[in-house]
Amino acid sequence: MDVFGIRIPPVFSLLIWITLWEIAGQLELAFILPPFSAVILELFQLITRADFQSAAWLTFQSFVIGMTISIVAGITIGFLMGSSRMANSILGMWVNIFASAPLSSLVPVLMLLFGLGQTTIVVTVVLFSTWIIALDTYAGVNHISGSLSEMGKSFGASRRQLLTKVLFWAALPEILAGVRMGLIRAVKGIVIGQLLVSVVALGRLFRTFSDNFQFEEFWALTIVLFIFALLFSSAIGWLEQKVEYYANTRF
Amino acid sequence: MSTLSMAAAPVQADTKAQDNIVEVRDITKFYGSDIHALSSINLDFPRGQMTTLLGPSGCGKTTLLKIIAGLLEPTDGQVLVNGKQVTGPGPERAFVFQDFALLPWATVLRNVGFGMELTGKPKAEREAKARHYINEVGLSGFEDKYPHELSGGMRQRVGLARAMAVDADVLLMDEPFSAVDEQTRRKFQEDLLSLLANEKKSVIFVTHSIEEAVYVSDQIVLLSPRPGRIHSIIRPEISREISPEDIRRDKTYLDTIEEIWSDLKKYLE
Numbered sequence: 321m322d323v324f325g326i327r328i329p330p331v332f333s334l335l336i337w338i339t340l341w342e343i344a345g346q347l348e349l350a351f352i353l354p355p356f357s358a359v360i361l362e363l364f365q366l367i368t369r370a371d372f373q374s375a376a377w378l379t380f381q382s383f384v385i386g387m388t389i390s391i392v393a394g395i396t397i398g399f400l401m402g403s404s405r406m407a408n409s410i411l412g413m414w415v416n417i418f419a420s421a422p423l424s425s426l427v428p429v430l431m432l433l434f435g436l437g438q439t440t441i442v443v444t445v446v447l448f449s450t451w452i453i454a455l456d457t458y459a460g461v462n463h464i465s466g467s468l469s470e471m472g473k474s475f476g477a478s479r480r481q482l483l484t485k486v487l488f489w490a491a492l493p494e495i496l497a498g499v500r501m502g503l504i505r506a507v508k509g510i511v512i513g514q515l516l517v518s519v520v521a522l523g524r525l526f527r528t529f530s531d532n533f534q535f536e537e538f539w540a541l542t543i544v545l546f547i548f549a550l551l552f553s554s555a556i557g558w559l560e561q562k563v564e565y566y567a568n569t570r571f
Numbered sequence: 572m573s574t575l576s577m578a579a580a581p582v583q584a585d586t587k588a589q590d591n592i593v594e595v596r597d598i599t600k601f602y603g604s605d606i607h608a609l610s611s612i613n614l615d616f617p618r619g620q621m622t623t624l625l626g627p628s629g630c631g632k633t634t635l636l637k638i639i640a641g642l643l644e645p646t647d648g649q650v651l652v653n654g655k656q657v658t659g660p661g662p663e664r665a666f667v668f669q670d671f672a673l674l675p676w677a678t679v680l681r682n683v684g685f686g687m688e689l690t691g692k693p694k695a696e697r698e699a700k701a702r703h704y705i706n707e708v709g710l711s712g713f714e715d716k717y718p719h720e721l722s723g724g725m726r727q728r729v730g731l732a733r734a735m736a737v738d739a740d741v742l743l744m745d746e747p748f749s750a751v752d753e754q755t756r757r758k759f760q761e762d763l764l765s766l767l768a769n770e771k772k773s774v775i776f777v778t779h780s781i782e783e784a785v786y787v788s789d790q791i792v793l794l795s796p797r798p799g800r801i802h803s804i805i806r807p808e809i810s811r812e813i814s815p816e817d818i819r820r821d822k823t824y825l826d827t828i829e830e831i832w833s834d835l836k837k838y839l840e
Binding site: 465467468470471472473474475476477481485486489490492 | 637640641642659660661662664665666668669670672674675676685686688689690733737
């Protein structure tokens with residue numbers, strides 16, 4: 321961003337909003353909006369609280385388990401769709417439906433099916449993120465030039481070698497883009513899911529804070545979640561950058 | 572120069588006399604039910620020689636090459652390599668691709684050694700061999716570069732080194748220089764000839780360039796289109812002892828080009 325020819329780092333706009341927030345908070349314009357400084361102070365207290373730590377740990381665990389399942393399932397489905405016309409016609413429709421459906425509405429049903437524990441959170445994550453990973457993997461597999469697999473075959477690659485030494489790597493840029501999208505959806509899923517269920521983990525904390533008008537705590541928790549999502553997303557972004565050099569130069 | 576007009580006779584007569592590395596017997600290929608790509612092709616490829624499949628687009632030359640490679644199944648007929656019937660790709664054949672088909676995530680060194688990597692050759696051994704062939708094709712110093720850092724001509728040199736490094740008897744080259752600019756192409760043709768002189772390999776070479784075919788070949792198979800059939804087989808008898816510049820000025824060379832051109836002209840609208 322340039323203002324009067326002076327380069328301004330992107331963080332600056334964030335600072336403006338924080339300042340506005342602080343001013344609005346200090347003026348006590350709305351009771352749901354405490355000053356930013358108070359929220360930050362609360363944030364540091366929050367992360368030392370035992371109930372927060374156990375809730376965060378549970379959420380994190382479910383997230384990692386769910387994402388692992390989604391990545392494995394999504395890549396498998398994408399490869400099946402990309403390599404067999406039949407699998408594509410059977411799976412394709414469902415993957416597309418799930419990828420675009422408003423899945424939040426299913427969360428209460430999941431709660432009935434899987435109870436109020438960790439399983440529901442894991443299933444929510446899987447449901448939110450698998451399909452986009454599958455679609456992106458499929459796009460990646462379709463993008464592979466025919467001569468690359470012919471090359472593998474002509475030099476005697478087995479099916480397994482073809483998959484692990486050629487096709488997987490050739491589709492990797494799209495797969496990673498899919499994983500990043502899946503990750504963002506999973507964070508959404510986990511927040512929406514936990515809010516709707518709101519009897520376990522961070523969802524219960526959110527509920528407790530908003531029910532008791534503890535808005536410092538509420539906003540602190542929101543910021544923690546934002547940071548968490550941002551960290552995960554930039555980790556994948558970093559990985560994507562490592563393979564980008566060949567994503568654009570495939571021939 | 573001798574031109575053999577195409578009847579079944581010359582193939583049969585030569586079978587006993589010469590040592591053929593690849594024999595193509597009655598190959599017919601349909602794509603789907605209506606596209607007739609090749610029609611009963613019978614051909615012999617003499618060991619240690621460079622045979623070119625030449626013809627206008629649609630004559631099925633790449634299809635024939637891919638059938639010999641075992642990448643495509645013929646509708647009918649068979650291919651024999653060293654007297655054994657082909658059922659798929661095999662280690663005695665190595666392919667050089669028109670679009671290079673290099674792994675963009677791998678260095679030149681790994682790309683050249685990739686064929687050996689697939690057959691499970693120990694790393695030290697395959698890298699030593701890859702380095703040897705990288706040097707042979709004139710790319711030493713580029714071992715750790717990635718394909719996108721190389722020019723088109725250099726990429727195809729990597730593809731050639733990869734094919735040579737697997738010790739195949741036959742190199743199958745599918746329009747290897749068509750994606751390369753003209754100057755690079757000439758240099759590459761000259762280098763290919765001097766490289767092959769030391770390697771005792773048989774080569775089957777697909778091209779649509781008449782000059783290229785006459786320049787590099789011991790035997791040229793002219794194919795006619797729709798469906799692909801053998802039009803004639805030409806053996807340009809140009810001395811390989813003279814320099815590249817002299818070859819390109821040689822009377823036999825120029826006459827052969829002219830003759831092929833007048834033959835192929837009638838297939839163009």
